[in-house]
Amino acid sequence: MAELQFREAIRAAIDEEMAQDEDIFVMGEEVAEYDGAYKVTEGLLDKYGSKRMIDTPISELGFAGIGVGAAMNGLRPIVEFMTFNFAVLAADQIINHASKAKYMTGGQVNVPIVFRGPNASAGQLSATHSVSYDAMYAHFPGLKVIYTSEPADAKGLLKSAIRDDNPVLFMESEQMYGLKGEVPEEDDFTIPIGKAKVKREGSDVTVVAHGKMYHVAKQAAQQLDKEGVDVEIIDPRTVKPLDIETIVKSIQKTNRCVIVDEAHPFGGLAAEVGYLIQREAFDYLDAPVQRVTLPDTNAPFAKNLFDEWLPSPDQVIDAINTVTYRK
Amino acid sequence: MADKKEKTEEVTFTPTGTGIRTNGEIIRSTELPDPTDKKHDELGLSDDDVIDMFEQMYLQRRFEERAMQMYQKGKFGGFLHLYMGQEAISTGTAYALNDDDDIITAYRDHGWGLVRGVSPKEGMAELYGKETGCSNGKGGSMHFANVEEHFWGGYGIVGGHIPLGGGIAFANKYKQNGRVTACFLGDGAVPQGVLHETMNMSQNWKLPCIYAVENNGYAMGTAVHRHSTGEIVDRADGFDMKKMVLNGMDVFTVYEKMKEIAADIRENSEPWFIEIRTYRYRGHSMSDPMKYRSKEELEEYEKLDPVERIKNYLLDEDIIDEDKVEEIKNGVEDKVMDAIEFAEESDYPEKEALYDHMFVEDDYPFHT
Ligand SMILES: Cc1ncc(C[n+]2csc(CCOP(=O)(O)OP(=O)(O)O)c2C)c(N)n1
Ligand SMILES: [Mg+2]
Numbered sequence: 001m002a003e004l005q006f007r008e009a010i011r012a013a014i015d016e017e018m019a020q021d022e023d024i025f026v027m028g029e030e031v032a033e034y035d036g037a038y039k040v041t042e043g044l045l046d047k048y049g050s051k052r053m054i055d056t057p058i059s060e061l062g063f064a065g066i067g068v069g070a071a072m073n074g075l076r077p078i079v080e081f082m083t084f085n086f087a088v089l090a091a092d093q094i095i096n097h098a099s100k101a102k103y104m105t106g107g108q109v110n111v112p113i114v115f116r117g118p119n120a121s122a123g124q125l126s127a128t129h130s131v132s133y134d135a136m137y138a139h140f141p142g143l144k145v146i147y148t149s150e151p152a153d154a155k156g157l158l159k160s161a162i163r164d165d166n167p168v169l170f171m172e173s174e175q176m177y178g179l180k181g182e183v184p185e186e187d188d189f190t191i192p193i194g195k196a197k198v199k200r201e202g203s204d205v206t207v208v209a210h211g212k213m214y215h216v217a218k219q220a221a222q223q224l225d226k227e228g229v230d231v232e233i234i235d236p237r238t239v240k241p242l243d244i245e246t247i248v249k250s251i252q253k254t255n256r257c258v259i260v261d262e263a264h265p266f267g268g269l270a271a272e273v274g275y276l277i278q279r280e281a282f283d284y285l286d287a288p289v290q291r292v293t294l295p296d297t298n299a300p301f302a303k304n305l306f307d308e309w310l311p312s313p314d315q316v317i318d319a320i321n322t323v324t325y326r327k
Numbered sequence: 328m329a330d331k332k333e334k335t336e337e338v339t340f341t342p343t344g345t346g347i348r349t350n351g352e353i354i355r356s357t358e359l360p361d362p363t364d365k366k367h368d369e370l371g372l373s374d375d376d377v378i379d380m381f382e383q384m385y386l387q388r389r390f391e392e393r394a395m396q397m398y399q400k401g402k403f404g405g406f407l408h409l410y411m412g413q414e415a416i417s418t419g420t421a422y423a424l425n426d427d428d429d430i431i432t433a434y435r436d437h438g439w440g441l442v443r444g445v446s447p448k449e450g451m452a453e454l455y456g457k458e459t460g461c462s463n464g465k466g467g468s469m470h471f472a473n474v475e476e477h478f479w480g481g482y483g484i485v486g487g488h489i490p491l492g493g494g495i496a497f498a499n500k501y502k503q504n505g506r507v508t509a510c511f512l513g514d515g516a517v518p519q520g521v522l523h524e525t526m527n528m529s530q531n532w533k534l535p536c537i538y539a540v541e542n543n544g545y546a547m548g549t550a551v552h553r554h555s556t557g558e559i560v561d562r563a564d565g566f567d568m569k570k571m572v573l574n575g576m577d578v579f580t581v582y583e584k585m586k587e588i589a590a591d592i593r594e595n596s597e598p599w600f601i602e603i604r605t606y607r608y609r610g611h612s613m614s615d616p617m618k619y620r621s622k623e624e625l626e627e628y629e630k631l632d633p634v635e636r637i638k639n640y641l642l643d644e645d646i647i648d649e650d651k652v653e654e655i656k657n658g659v660e661d662k663v664m665d666a667i668e669f670a671e672e673s674d675y676p677e678k679e680a681l682y683d684h685m686f687v688e689d690d691y692p693f694h695t
Contacts, residue, residue: 029547300465303404
């Protein structure tokens with residue numbers, strides 16, 4: 001095991017894959033000469049040169065589409081968005097082209113592309129820079145969506161994403177880039193797409209949380225541990241395809257569930273997981289499933305409002321108290 | 328089948344060459360056109376106007392210098408993009424346009440707010456995220472606005488506000504109210520497709536709008552010649568749009584040209600595309616190590632400081648003396664310090680304000 005920062009784990013995944021496959025290249029804003037807006041791609045220009053590390057202008061729609069076209073024509077692009085909040089401008093290429101080209105051509109083309117970058121909020125950046133997009137893309141058939149919470153998952157899943165012959169969206173967080181974690185050093189460490197992980201075992205309640213929210217859930221679990229509540233945390237890691245089985249298995253044991261999601265409540269991952277639980281585990285539930293999400297408002301700038309807006313460990317504790325009928 | 332030549336050269340895509348990486352060779356990111364040689368009275372400006380312009384420019388500068396210090400002390404968070412170096416553009420434009428002409432810009436917006444009626448207090452309070460801020464603490468640094476005085480705000484998605492400028496101009500033409508819109512964007516927004524879509528419609532529909540690129544040499548760490556081909560201003564040619572390149576380090580030049588352009592638009596209702604060359608003195612935001620540009624380049628532009636330039640003009644033309652300059656500066660300093668005190672003493676928004684300004688109704692049923 002090696003201790004790596006999140007950004008180093010992502011970089012290692014890209015680096016190892018680029019070293020093995022000449023057709024992989026990286027493009028995006030500030031990825032090359034600036035070494036990445038968040039230093040994820042630091043050093044890769046020196047190693048792979050300007051043919052394979054490409055700085056783009058601020059033209060999200062254009063470079064995402066050039067990526068899709070290049071992927072159709074045999075390359076394996078890794079397209080970085082400075083954040084998925086800016087990928088909104090590229091949505092036509094992701095949603096109308098990357099996800100549909102194979103289907104529309106009756107299978108004549110593949111689109112082996114990775115779109116990656118930070119997702120959701122990163123402190124007080126106000127309304128346009130704070131939205132969580134994983135569930136939105138997961139809505140569309142033809143896209144795989146990953147949003148990990150720890151360096152090891154990030155490395156293993158990004159390597160799988162780069163090797164995948166389908167379009168994959170791989171999401172990160174500005175606020176997690178400095179987070180350290182143990183990453184297996186074994187040769188060719190990968191994690192299959194579509195497998196959740198039990199990150200903390202417990203018997204009283206199942207908490208489903210991914211991305212940055214995993215850490216919020218973890219804090220809540222540690223706090224409740226002191227009060228004798230034994231929380232199991234499942235990190236889906238891959239949003240789509242979603243590993244509902246692991247979640248159901250946990251609920252069969254705990255009979256209670258809270259979903260924590262850094263998205264708005266309407267039609268998000270929490271809504272989907274909640275539906276699946278009632279379909280697959282209805283008879284096992286001892287309480288209605290609860291969720292902790294953002295409110296149905298835009299992100300405010302003011303510090304106090306922003307703190308209020310973002311899901312907190314206290315809200316998770318409240319939700320757990322509700323499903324366990326403790327308070 | 329045509330013959331194919333065997334390819335032997337190395338493949339590259341984006342041009343390299345910010346000074347530092349091109350073997351130490353320094354490439355200036357923009358070349359400045361000459362400033363106007365007209366004196367203030369030839370431009371129709373009174374002595375008091377020029378004194379006022381200096382005071383306004385110095386206010387923008389000092390406001391940001393102090394804001395930067397407060398940011399570094401951890402008094403507030405978020406992004407802080409400083410306008411320092413570009414103050415001649417906001418000031419020259421505001422003086423050239425009518426008070427009811429419309430202005431919209433991107434997120435580097437403090438100077439634009441200050442020149443369009445956002446008081447230093449309301450501006451500073453917005454940076455602090457207080458309810459007394461110009462946007463009630465909802466927007467922060469990137470979203471100063473004063474719609475009452477026709478400043479429609481700063482916007483954070485690069486290029487996103489360009490068609491809004493076009494739309495404001497559309498409404499003005501629709502209502503035949505004679506107002507001109509000035510839509511400012513960074514050089515980094517030029518490669519966004521939406522600019523080109525908007526320019527095409529604007530020319531075809533003859534919208535009374537100035538699309539003004541503040542070319543400050545860089546989009547974040549990317550020098551202009553690395554993100555855009557050819558001359559930015561020539562984008563106008565494809566749309567048969569009127570165009571101009573001007574020196575943005577001299578407030579008189581900006582004033583003179585903006586006035587001419589606005590007059591032309593009022594007469595002919597036709598859009599313009601202009602490139603105002605300038606320079607950003609600070610990093611892109613507060614966390615920018617600035618390795619992409621050389622110290623020499625920065626120093627070269629610092630010699631052209633627009634605030635110093637107008638100050639020296641006032642002195643050289645004997646409009647005011649050093650004592651008066653000091654008096655003005657002290658007055659500005661007091662205002663800025665009062666603004667900081669005001670921001671610090673102001674309250675954060677009430678918790679319920681989270682749900683304000685989402686919808687027009689105050690009983691909207693928020694989803695839970
Ligand atoms: C659509 C979009 N892409 C990327 C960004 C990130 N970003 C913010 S400012 C900026 C550079 C813009 O440069 P320019 O337009 O020249 O304005 P300047 O900062 O020089 O004033 C970038 C890449 C963004 N805010 N929006
Ligand atoms: Mg710029």
